[in-house]
Amino acid sequence: MVVITNPSTVDQFPIPKLHRPPAAAAACIPIVDLNSPTAAAQLVSACEELGFFKLTNHTISLNLMENLEDEAVKFFSLPLWKKDAAGAGAAPSGYGSRRIGHMGDVGWIEYLLLQINSINPSLSTSLRQETIKTFFISALNEYITAVKKLACELLELIAEGLGLRPRNALSKLLMDEESDLILRLNHYPSRESSSGGVTGFGEHTDPQVISILRSNNTWGLQVLWVPVPPDQSSFFVNVGDSLQVLTNGRFKSVKHRVLTNSLQSRVSMIFFGGPPLKERVAPLPHLMEEGEESLYREFTWCEYKATAYASKLVDNRLELFEKH
Numbered sequence: 001m002v003v004i005t006n007p008s009t010v011d012q013f014p015i016p017k018l019h020r021p022p023a024a025a026a027a028c029i030p031i032v033d034l035n036s037p038t039a040a041a042q043l044v045s046a047c048e049e050l051g052f053f054k055l056t057n058h059t060i061s062l063n064l065m066e067n068l069e070d071e072a073v074k075f076f077s078l079p080l081w082k083k084d085a086a087g088a089g090a091a092p093s094g095y096g097s098r099r100i101g102h103m104g105d106v107g108w109i110e111y112l113l114l115q116i117n118s119i120n121p122s123l124s125t126s127l128r129q130e131t132i133k134t135f136f137i138s139a140l141n142e143y144i145t146a147v148k149k150l151a152c153e154l155l156e157l158i159a160e161g162l163g164l165r166p167r168n169a170l171s172k173l174l175m176d177e178e179s180d181l182i183l184r185l186n187h188y189p190s191r192e193s194s195s196g197g198v199t200g201f202g203e204h205t206d207p208q209v210i211s212i213l214r215s216n217n218t219w220g221l222q223v224l225w226v227p228v229p230p231d232q233s234s235f236f237v238n239v240g241d242s243l244q245v246l247t248n249g250r251f252k253s254v255k256h257r258v259l260t261n262s263l264q265s266r267v268s269m270i271f272f273g274g275p276p277l278k279e280r281v282a283p284l285p286h287l288m289e290e291g292e293e294s295l296y297r298e299f300t301w302c303e304y305k306a307t308a309y310a311s312k313l314v315d316n317r318l319e320l321f322e323k324h
């Protein structure tokens with residue numbers, strides 16, 4: 001199953017020492033219970049304090065998540081030439097291995113990036129290859145429909161918690177038929193424990209509005225270098241750069257990364273919700289106090305995305321748009 005054959009150019013580092021035992025690490029990650037009557041307030045606090053939280057009691061079944069995970073595992077087990085036929089290089093979507101983006105980032109990872117086209121049911125023309133279509137189509141469609149609905153529910157609850165009117169002030173950015181939505185399937189192959197840890201996905205923030213991650217039960221994700229205990233039946237949600245701007249810095253787009261140091265492979269699936277390309281990304285007037293000024297200069301999602309995709313993972317992309 002492992003297709004990555006040359007780890008020598010991937011950053012090696014000593015096995016990270018946990019400064020806190022896993023139980024304490026878990027205590028640092030806010031948990032939002034979607035069933036709770038105070039869910040809206042919990043969401044706002046988590047987005048303000050860390051920009052990242054674990055979401056429990058959502059309505060997406062484990063079975064639906066596992067169906068897509070199973071298809072992803074089958075896909076990643078295919079010979080390289082078949083995976084490459086899905087669109088090698090992942091530009092703008094398709095299969096990629098080791099290289100992340102176009103600015104020289106590498107990681108111990110292979111992945112499938114899928115641009116989701118809302119006009120044409122749920123999958124874009126990026127699914128160029130029949131193999132993927134046959135493997136994935138039904139599991140993907142089901143998952144995408146469910147996770148997009150969840151993203152919109154969260155954004156509506158967040159709007160409620162912030163006292164924003166109308167309630168769809170944020171979710172409409174993802175509901176638009178031209179919204180820029182991406183689904184990413186990541187596979188971090190297992191490694192011999194004796195060979196130390198490596199970077200799976202280098203530190204970065206996500207450029208979009210919201211990211212919703214589900215992984216199997218393998219460790220690896222770190223938020224501000226706190227290891228996040230995996231939980232295959234929950235989602236992990238993070239604020240993206242665009243939501244930080246929409247809230248004029250009140251919500252935090254948090255740095256995260258994946259370190260792989262495991263005998264078990266990690267499979268994650270992440271939904272990235274972005275606005276239509278022509279959408280202006282600016283602080284929502286209803287959230288601004290009297291006399292408060294935007295921390296950012298005006299830009300569209302198209303401009304921001306172009307800048308983001310021309311930057312390295314570690315770069316602080318928002319800084320380029322801050323007013324000084």
Ligand SMILES: C=C1C[C@]23C[C@@]1(O)CC[C@H]2[C@@]12CC[C@H](O)[C@@](C)(C(=O)O1)[C@H]2[C@@H]3C(=O)O
Nearest residue numbers: 100101102105206207308309310311312313
């Ligand atoms: C190095 C890069 C990969 C990335 C585009 C970028 O130039 C900087 C942002 C990266 C990121 C992080 C979140 C998502 O995984 C992603 C798809 C995105 O929208 O921005 C990736 C980009 C990618 O893998 O192409």
Ligand SMILES: O=C(O)CCC(=O)C(=O)O
Nearest residue numbers: 184186201221258268270
């Ligand atoms: O695969 C993961 O667990 C996280 C990956 C990630 O942060 C990303 O794809 O943007």
Ligand SMILES: [Fe+2]
Nearest residue numbers: 204205206256
């Ligand atoms: Fe990310």
